[in-house]
Every structure is written in structure tokens, then in C-alpha cells.
Amino acid sequence: MTALDGKIEVERKRQLADDGTSLAQQLTELGWTGAQPQTETDTYYSRPDVDFLQTVECLRVRRRGSFAEVTYKPPSTAATHSADSVIAKPETNVHLAAASQAAQADQLLEAIGMRLLVRVEKTRTAYSHALHPGVTVTIDMVVGAGAFVETEVISTDANAATAAVEQTEKELRIADLPPVDLPYRDLVLRNTQEALSPPGRRSRS
Incomplete structure (x- = not known):
């Protein structure tokens, strides 16, 4: 079990207008190396007495090829979410010995009474750069939600990590893309609920 060894995960995601092909090409041209695309399936849960959608807590079981883990992230507060959509949270991961244990x-x-919320499936391609240690840029294609780019830094210094996120976004020219505050869990849930609602009751936002 790990909690990132005292480090926190600082990230910001933005909505892409296309399927991420143009950004992937740009990343390659700028020297970023993409890993093999991975399909991840995340199963999200909530406590019966606490709505994790309201507290913005995360409890999930993740499957990816032969890899599986259970992850928990604590509630969101003014300290974890900045006004400019940067999220900084500690993360506790329990790695499972085999994917079958998921x-x-x-x-x-x-x-033990945890309530199933939703399953989220996405195809994720992570990019790294030798001149940007600790920085990961990820293009996610999320079933039922769309395409996104997420810039993530894991560090013990939240301010330095936030600065690295902002600098990376500027260099990649993605700083003007619309930021997304909601987790993929919430986006998929919202879109699923809207799709199931009668036409006259669907959100017009």
C-alpha cells in the first residue's frame, strides 16, 4: 500500500475539441514520448451514509491489462481545489497481486456496504519528456464523456507542482482549452442520466 510516499498528485484536465490526434502529433514534434495506449476500466463506489459525489471523494477499483489496484482520494476542499481548476490531493493506492483480484x-x-456508482472505461495514452521529469501529459478518450488532456505532476511541493502544470500547458499551447473540474466518474454519470431522461426533462446547459 502506498500514499505516494508523502507526495501529492497535482493535476488539471481540459476538454479537447477533437479526438486528440492533433495534440498527439504536437507532443511528438516537441519531443514527448507516448507510451502504448492502455484501456482502463474504473469501478467507482460511495459509502452508504456519505455521498462521494457531493464530497468529491474517490474510491475506485482500476483494471488495466494485467494490472489492478484500489485507490482512495479524500474529499475536495478549498485547499485541494484552486479557483483555476488545479487539483492537489494525496492518493492512497493498494496494488493487487493479479488483475483477477479486481x-x-x-x-x-x-x-461491506459500499454503493456502486458507475463504471468508467477510457483509452489512455501517457506522454513523458526527458526535460520535464515528474510531468505526465495524458490524452484520454472516455466512453460516454469525450476526449480530454490531463497534465499531472506528483511532488511534495504543491506550489512547484502547480507551476510545472501551468508551464507545461503554456508550452503545449493548451492553456486556452476549457478546464474541466468534474471527475470522469461524474461526467459519465451525468451524460448517462441525461441520455436516459425523457426529452422534455433533459438539461439544456
């Missing part, structure tokens, strides 16, 4: 993790969480 189903057992789901069973355990449900057995």
Missing part, C-alpha cells in the same frame, strides 16, 4: 476487490467493497 473482481474480489469489488466483491469485498460491496460486501
Whole structure:
């Protein structure tokens, strides 16, 4: 089990207007190296007595190829979410010995009363650069939500990490893209609920 060894995850995601192809090409031209695209399936849970959608807590079981883990992120506060959509949170991860144990993790969480919220499936391509250690730029194609770019820095210094996120976004010319405050969990849930609502009751926002 790890909590990032006292480090915090500082990130900001933005909505892409296309499927991310143009940004992927730009990243390559600027010397960023993309890893093999990975398909991730995240199963999100909430406590029966606390609505994690309201507290913006995260409890999930993640599956990716032969990899699986359980992750928890604490509630959002004014300290974890800045006005400019930068999120800085500690993260606790429990790595499972085999991907097959993900189903057992789901069973355990449900057995102790955790409430299933939604399953989110996405294809993720992570990019790194030798001159930007600790910085990861990720292009996500999220089923039922769209395409996004997420800039992430893991550090013990939240201010330095935030500055690195902002500098990277400027260099990649993505700082003007609309920021997204909601987790993928919430975006998929919202879109699913709107799709199931009668036409006259769907949100016009």
C-alpha cells in the first residue's frame, strides 16, 4: 500500500475539441514520448451514509491489462481545489497481486456496504519528456464523456507542482482549452442520466 510516499498528485484536465490526434502529433514534434495506449476500466463506489459525489471523494477499483489496484482520494476542499481548476490531493493506492483480484476487490467493497456508482472505461495514452521529469501529459478518450488532456505532476511541493502544470500547458499551447473540474466518474454519470431522461426533462446547459 502506498500514499505516494508523502507526495501529492497535482493535476488539471481540459476538454479537447477533437479526438486528440492533433495534440498527439504536437507532443511528438516537441519531443514527448507516448507510451502504448492502455484501456482502463474504473469501478467507482460511495459509502452508504456519505455521498462521494457531493464530497468529491474517490474510491475506485482500476483494471488495466494485467494490472489492478484500489485507490482512495479524500474529499475536495478549498485547499485541494484552486479557483483555476488545479487539483492537489494525496492518493492512497493498494496494488493487487493479479488483475483477477479486481473482481474480489469489488466483491469485498460491496460486501461491506459500499454503493456502486458507475463504471468508467477510457483509452489512455501517457506522454513523458526527458526535460520535464515528474510531468505526465495524458490524452484520454472516455466512453460516454469525450476526449480530454490531463497534465499531472506528483511532488511534495504543491506550489512547484502547480507551476510545472501551468508551464507545461503554456508550452503545449493548451492553456486556452476549457478546464474541466468534474471527475470522469461524474461526467459519465451525468451524460448517462441525461441520455436516459425523457426529452422534455433533459438539461439544456
